[in-house]
Amino acid sequence: MRALLFFASLGFVAAENGLNGWLRYASLPCSGQCRSNLPSSIVILNTTETSPVYVAGTELQNGLKGVYGKRVQVKHNKCKASSSVVVGTVDQYREICGAAKGVPELEEDGFWLDTKGKNVQILGQNERGALYGTFEYLSMLAQGNHSKVAYATNPSAPIRWVNQWDDMDGRIERGYGGPSIFFKDGQVVDDLTRVAEYARLLASIRINAVVINNVNANATLLSPTNLDGVARIADVFRPYGVQVGLSLNFASPQTYGGLSTFDPLDASVVEWWSKITAQVYDRVPDMAGYLVKADSEGQPGPQTYNRTLADAANLFAKEVQPYGGIVMYRAFVYNKLNESIWTDDRANAAVDFFKDLDGEFDDNVVIQIKYGPIDFQVREPPSPLFANLFNTSMAIELQVTQEYLGQQSHLVYVAPIWKTILDTDLRVDHQPSLVRDIVAGKRFNRKLGGSAAVVNVGTNTTWLGSHLSMSNLYAYGRLAWNPADDAQDILQDWIKLTFGLDRKVLDTITRMSMESWPAYEQYSGNLGIQTLTDIIYTHYGPSPASQDNNGWGQWTRADRDSIGMDRTVANGTGFSGQYPDELAAMYENIATTPDNLLLWFHHVGYTHRLHSGKTVIQHFYDEHYSGAETAQTFLTQWESLEGKIDTERYNHMRHFLDYQSGHSILWRDAINTFYHNLSGIPDQAKRVGHHPWRIEAEDMKLEGYKTYTVSPFETASGSVAIVTTSNSTAGTASTKINFPTGTYDLAVNYYDIYGGQSEWKVYLNNREIGQWIGNSEDTFSHTPSIYLDGHSAIRIKFRGVKVHKGDTLKIVGMPNGNEPAPLDYVALLPAGIVD
Ligand SMILES: *[C@@H]1O[C@H](CO)[C@@H](O)[C@H](O)[C@H]1NC(C)=O
Ligand SMILES: *[C@@H]1O[C@H](CO)[C@@H](O)[C@H](O)[C@H]1NC(C)=O
Ligand SMILES: *[C@@H]1O[C@H](CO)[C@@H](O)[C@H](O)[C@H]1NC(C)=O
Ligand SMILES: *[C@@H]1O[C@H](CO)[C@@H](O)[C@H](O)[C@H]1NC(C)=O
Ligand SMILES: *[C@@H]1O[C@H](CO)[C@@H](O)[C@H](O)[C@H]1NC(C)=O
Ligand SMILES: *[C@@H]1O[C@H](CO)[C@@H](O)[C@H](O)[C@H]1NC(C)=O
Ligand SMILES: *[C@@H]1O[C@H](CO)[C@@H](O)[C@H](O)[C@H]1NC(C)=O
Ligand SMILES: *[C@@H]1O[C@H](CO)[C@@H](O)[C@H](O)[C@H]1NC(C)=O
Ligand SMILES: *[C@@H]1O[C@H](CO)[C@@H](O)[C@H](O)[C@H]1NC(C)=O
Ligand SMILES: *[C@@H]1O[C@H](CO)[C@@H](O)[C@H](O)[C@H]1NC(C)=O
Numbered sequence: 001m002r003a004l005l006f007f008a009s010l011g012f013v014a015a016e017n018g019l020n021g022w023l024r025y026a027s028l029p030c031s032g033q034c035r036s037n038l039p040s041s042i043v044i045l046n047t048t049e050t051s052p053v054y055v056a057g058t059e060l061q062n063g064l065k066g067v068y069g070k071r072v073q074v075k076h077n078k079c080k081a082s083s084s085v086v087v088g089t090v091d092q093y094r095e096i097c098g099a100a101k102g103v104p105e106l107e108e109d110g111f112w113l114d115t116k117g118k119n120v121q122i123l124g125q126n127e128r129g130a131l132y133g134t135f136e137y138l139s140m141l142a143q144g145n146h147s148k149v150a151y152a153t154n155p156s157a158p159i160r161w162v163n164q165w166d167d168m169d170g171r172i173e174r175g176y177g178g179p180s181i182f183f184k185d186g187q188v189v190d191d192l193t194r195v196a197e198y199a200r201l202l203a204s205i206r207i208n209a210v211v212i213n214n215v216n217a218n219a220t221l222l223s224p225t226n227l228d229g230v231a232r233i234a235d236v237f238r239p240y241g242v243q244v245g246l247s248l249n250f251a252s253p254q255t256y257g258g259l260s261t262f263d264p265l266d267a268s269v270v271e272w273w274s275k276i277t278a279q280v281y282d283r284v285p286d287m288a289g290y291l292v293k294a295d296s297e298g299q300p301g302p303q304t305y306n307r308t309l310a311d312a313a314n315l316f317a318k319e320v321q322p323y324g325g326i327v328m329y330r331a332f333v334y335n336k337l338n339e340s341i342w343t344d345d346r347a348n349a350a351v352d353f354f355k356d357l358d359g360e361f362d363d364n365v366v367i368q369i370k371y372g373p374i375d376f377q378v379r380e381p382p383s384p385l386f387a388n389l390f391n392t393s394m395a396i397e398l399q400v401t402q403e404y405l406g407q408q409s410h411l412v413y414v415a416p417i418w419k420t421i422l423d424t425d426l427r428v429d430h431q432p433s434l435v436r437d438i439v440a441g442k443r444f445n446r447k448l449g450g451s452a453a454v455v456n457v458g459t460n461t462t463w464l465g466s467h468l469s470m471s472n473l474y475a476y477g478r479l480a481w482n483p484a485d486d487a488q489d490i491l492q493d494w495i496k497l498t499f500g501l502d503r504k505v506l507d508t509i510t511r512m513s514m515e516s517w518p519a520y521e522q523y524s525g526n527l528g529i530q531t532l533t534d535i536i537y538t539h540y541g542p543s544p545a546s547q548d549n550n551g552w553g554q555w556t557r558a559d560r561d562s563i564g565m566d567r568t569v570a571n572g573t574g575f576s577g578q579y580p581d582e583l584a585a586m587y588e589n590i591a592t593t594p595d596n597l598l599l600w601f602h603h604v605g606y607t608h609r610l611h612s613g614k615t616v617i618q619h620f621y622d623e624h625y626s627g628a629e630t631a632q633t634f635l636t637q638w639e640s641l642e643g644k645i646d647t648e649r650y651n652h653m654r655h656f657l658d659y660q661s662g663h664s665i666l667w668r669d670a671i672n673t674f675y676h677n678l679s680g681i682p683d684q685a686k687r688v689g690h691h692p693w694r695i696e697a698e699d700m701k702l703e704g705y706k707t708y709t710v711s712p713f714e715t716a717s718g719s720v721a722i723v724t725t726s727n728s729t730a731g732t733a734s735t736k737i738n739f740p741t742g743t744y745d746l747a748v749n750y751y752d753i754y755g756g757q758s759e760w761k762v763y764l765n766n767r768e769i770g771q772w773i774g775n776s777e778d779t780f781s782h783t784p785s786i787y788l789d790g791h792s793a794i795r796i797k798f799r800g801v802k803v804h805k806g807d808t809l810k811i812v813g814m815p816n817g818n819e820p821a822p823l824d825y826v827a828l829l830p831a832g833i834v835d
Helices: 002-013 033-037 052-068 090-097 127-142 193-204 224-240 267-283 309-323 346-357 415-422 435-439 467-481 487-499 503-523 581-588 595-601 616-639 647-679
Strands: 041-044 073-076 084-089 111-114 120-124 150-153 159-163 209-211 243-248 289-292 326-330 365-370 393-399 450-454 694-696 701-703 705-709 720-724 731-736 742-751 759-764 767-773 793-803 808-814 823-830
Touching (some): 090 120, 127 487, 159 326, 159 467, 267 309, 415 487, 450 467, 487 503, 503 647, 647 742, 701 705, 705 731, 759 793, 767 793, 793 823, 808 823
Parallel strands (some): 159 450, 209 243, 289 326
Antiparallel strands (some): 111 120, 759 767
């Protein structure tokens, strides 16, 4: 016992790299009653090693050993073993052990968990359900929950999929956790160890299928060699109850098959897809189905031949139907538009393209609809397409990968966004019509329905790029199973499993996570104007101007006096009219539109007053200050957990949250400067444009440095930075400090671009007080930039620097590669000043 406790405390501080996610089985104390309650054997009702029930037995063995240090034997088909955990399907139990008393009728993938009797019973409707029940039981044990329970649970919907956006060359579109675990150099990788580990994580959150390749699909996946590789991947996922699906490129018959056409109604094209589909199912008999992105962002589609989207979807549906497969057809279809036309609106596209096709899709087609009408923005209303298809199956598409939400370099717990959408009542026919009931197929009596999430895990041991981002993957699975669950309850289970049961750890990470989406919305785009990231380049840092004056349709229509999309029926794009009457009326009327979607639906002056009483522009200013201030507390809250979390994960997250504290200030200043410049309206609190504790780099004495005008202008303080004049010799910027003598935090804002690793050293009266290297492209998850801009802008802080009035501050920057040691400004921050 003593040895065990010693081991336990050692285990707690040991380094953890994140590979096991929430399935760490970290040790917990357990003696007396707790110990005697633990099962002393595991009985599995299927002895085939590749069966999910067998996997469940191994998982139980590892869990009991890891959490409670108890070695337990796995027995096969021994129903009478006492004090055991019995795992199998209801049918297997009935056959081998006799009647399963008290077990209600289960739906597909559902399970029964009973810890009340002499033996623990985990019985699935199928083997997948039995594995899910096992993970549920282990989750209880790993949270120190020994309650006596007996209950059945069933999924809200049959489709609980994830979509990988992995390319065949090993890169991942919008991936922030390293290269692909599936592909490399155009082929499936040999070593599938990470795939098995991913399968385990997915099974534990009840995901039943994974589409392994990018929706912007490459037809070379269909080569015989690559299909053999797909079969190997499917073999790895199968024991975990996860089926494999494939994204298709619509033009494959022509570009890859050598036909003269890819017309979905052409007999040779149909025959070509039949042959391919047969080759796929020959290797993967339980292939889940196809995912299709067509006529979207340059992808080929049926429009080339004037065929309907239903013609395209049904082509594939007919091919996979005999094998039990389904077709997920993405609703993300839109054309480029002309901003000069006031009534043009990309948000209208999904309903425009799909509404008239309602009822024309085969039964095994599911339309996969992004949660909002544009593209995973920080705030969108639910897609109105959910309220316009009554005779067509639908699934909601979510993003675990934080494409527009800080790319894992910012903490953003996304589940509350999803909940906002899922819990919206669309009032179809004036009846309760929650989005979550519509996509589950309950509202319109569809057999199929559910959800798909883009989950760009990579080879990084953190999977997604940052440890705290994993709460989003965990929450996705939980909500796919039961969208009525509470986002904070889910989060807290994840925290306990990931970081242990310490009360302070639980409370702190809960608070930070629950504050993270509101803060991110505050310091990025407010009032439904969208995230305001650079939509043309990386989708990461601020660039409000990038939304407008192009055909992509993510417009803000901001000018000197006014801002927002007029989506009214009366005078605008008519988008509000795509909702059922009650919502349409609410959004049509500026007085009843909620403030947080005001600029989504209406074009107003900057001095328009919100329900809160503030003007639009003052609200922007205030929110950005408030959000950035909250982001500073994420770092200090995390630091209060030092010693309570293993050093590897503690340091990794500290590094990230420190970065976020600086980047949130960059966001704040960029957006405020941009709209201040555009509108010319001052901030009532006199913060915007006034930075009393800053020294601009361009105002320092420069040797070997020159000024550089940054674009976009709002991403540099004073719109100017400095860069070295040579790319091989150091530059120096120095200045006398005129601030009062005292202790300050010294912040240095610089740019860290891709393609070089400059070195900077900072001196006070020739005494070095700090140095750093521009290697953030290796140490953070977000997409790097090759320019000085809002993506590469970054702040480093040196705390508690004692400064005397008149001291000389000097920064020496050594360029490297194509990175000319850029500097924007320094700030000397007295205690309590955020800048
Ligand atoms: C055991 O698992 C194998 C592999 O999944 C499966 O083919 C078989 O039907 C299962 N046996 C029973 C009795 O369910
Ligand atoms: C223990 O687990 C059961 C079953 O999941 C749950 O209903 C209960 O709320 C949990 N108790 C605690 C204290 O978390
Ligand atoms: C598709 O993959 C092949 C093989 O890796 C590659 O040569 C080709 O460039 C890819 N095509 C596209 C459009 O990415
Ligand atoms: C599609 O229809 C348009 C007008 O209806 C016609 O101009 C065009 O030639 C057609 N294209 C094809 C490929 O049939
Ligand atoms: C956009 O519309 C305006 C006004 O109708 C027109 O003058 C302009 O040529 C159009 N631009 C494009 C690229 O079609
Ligand atoms: C739904 O579509 C089917 C054909 O796919 C049709 O028979 C039926 O009438 C449609 N129902 C409604 C309510 O539109
Ligand atoms: C109506 O639309 C026009 C553009 O067609 C716009 O200039 C005007 O401001 C809008 N009026 C109102 C009251 O929103
Ligand atoms: C906005 O920026 C432009 C170009 O730098 C400048 O001429 C103008 O004075 C600025 N306006 C305000 C209100 O700051
Ligand atoms: C994982 O990614 C982080 C940045 O997100 C990086 O610092 C770290 O080196 C990577 N680790 C591995 C093993 O790839
Ligand atoms: C350094 O700059 C010169 C010209 O200014 C350029 O030709 C050279 O490629 C640069 N070197 C590196 C390593 O970027």
